Amino acid sequence: MSEAIISIKSIADLHHFYKCESPKHPLITVIDLKNVNRFDENFANYLYNLELYSIIYKRFKGKLMYGRSHYDFQEGTLMFTAPNQVMSPSADTEIEEGWFLAFHPDFIHGSELGRKIKKYTFFLYESNEALHVSQEEKDLLDTIILRIKKEYSQNIDRHTQGLILNQIEMLLYYCDRFYDRQFFTRAKVGNDFIQRFEVLLNDYFNDDELIEKGIPNVKYFADKMNLSTNYLSDLLNKFTGNTTIEHIHFKLIEKAKNILLGTTKSVSEIAYELGFEHPSHFTKVFKRKAGLSPLSFRKQFPEQN
Numbered sequence: 001m002s003e004a005i006i007s008i009k010s011i012a013d014l015h016h017f018y019k020c021e022s023p024k025h026p027l028i029t030v031i032d033l034k035n036v037n038r039f040d041e042n043f044a045n046y047l048y049n050l051e052l053y054s055i056i057y058k059r060f061k062g063k064l065m066y067g068r069s070h071y072d073f074q075e076g077t078l079m080f081t082a083p084n085q086v087m088s089p090s091a092d093t094e095i096e097e098g099w100f101l102a103f104h105p106d107f108i109h110g111s112e113l114g115r116k117i118k119k120y121t122f123f124l125y126e127s128n129e130a131l132h133v134s135q136e137e138k139d140l141l142d143t144i145i146l147r148i149k150k151e152y153s154q155n156i157d158r159h160t161q162g163l164i165l166n167q168i169e170m171l172l173y174y175c176d177r178f179y180d181r182q183f184f185t186r187a188k189v190g191n192d193f194i195q196r197f198e199v200l201l202n203d204y205f206n207d208d209e210l211i212e213k214g215i216p217n218v219k220y221f222a223d224k225m226n227l228s229t230n231y232l233s234d235l236l237n238k239f240t241g242n243t244t245i246e247h248i249h250f251k252l253i254e255k256a257k258n259i260l261l262g263t264t265k266s267v268s269e270i271a272y273e274l275g276f277e278h279p280s281h282f283t284k285v286f287k288r289k290a291g292l293s294p295l296s297f298r299k300q301f302p303e304q305n
Contacts, residue, residue, distance in 0.1 A: 008050050029101075030100065078133060129228060
């Protein structure tokens with residue numbers, strides 16, 4: 001039997017799905033996961049498309065996959081989702097404690113947070129790229145969650161939204177800091193991913209069929225490594241200072257320079273050989289990365305032509 005997808009469009013829908021009492025605010029809520037029946041049939045047979053932002057904290061018994069390695073986490077995990085991501089709750093994990101913060105995009109619409117929420121790329125990470133927090137970090141986040149819950153649970157006035165937005169942004173600032181810590185404390189895992197990426201990148205550009213395959217995109221490498229595109233780019237950026245697409249362009253320009261200096265092929269021939277559909281695009285990328293046009297670069301080394 002194929003899994004059905006339930007669309008959860010509002011906070012009210014979310015409360016109905018979890019069989020909670022009516023929400024106290026139409027656009028934001030915090031649900032105590034210990035009060036959710038994990039063995040309800042919903043968890044066994046359905047996926048759901050959540051049209052909300054969510055931040056979910058769980059402390060549970062069992063193991064998690066982090067990349068391709070198993071870790072036995074004694075501390076809690078945080079997961080983040082942006083609207084319209086399909087989720088699949090697991091019924092076979094015993095949750096010891098947890099909370100589910102969800103807010104509708106309308107709640108942050110027009111605010112400073114709404115304008116910059118995309119910078120928090122962890123909203124588009126996969127579940128195996130969750131944030132793992134210590135008890136001290138969890139206590140700090142719990143304090144913020146309690147403030148949010150208290151604010152929307154009392155009489156709503158003109159200050160309510162602004163105060164809650166400030167708390168959400170503080171929560172995200174801390175999570176951003178904690179992710180930075182996680183990248184570097186799990187340096188061995190990060191370095192393994194980087195080495196694997198470099199092998200894949202070199203293999204791709206050493207292939208003689210670039211003209212048929214075209215220029216690789218970030219998703220190609222992320223899929224090969226079982227990572228999300230955002231996580232791969234953030235991982236590379238933390239350890240190397242460059243995103244995935246920048247690494248692709250560096251490798252592209254390196255190969256282009258070798259062809260420019262080692263052959264008499266025209267710029268158009270080189271562009272097509274590297275997978276560009278239009279030579280003008282190749283020239284633009286080359287000039288942006290190398291600081292001069294392909295022909296100008298070749299003219300700097302006349303003895304090699």
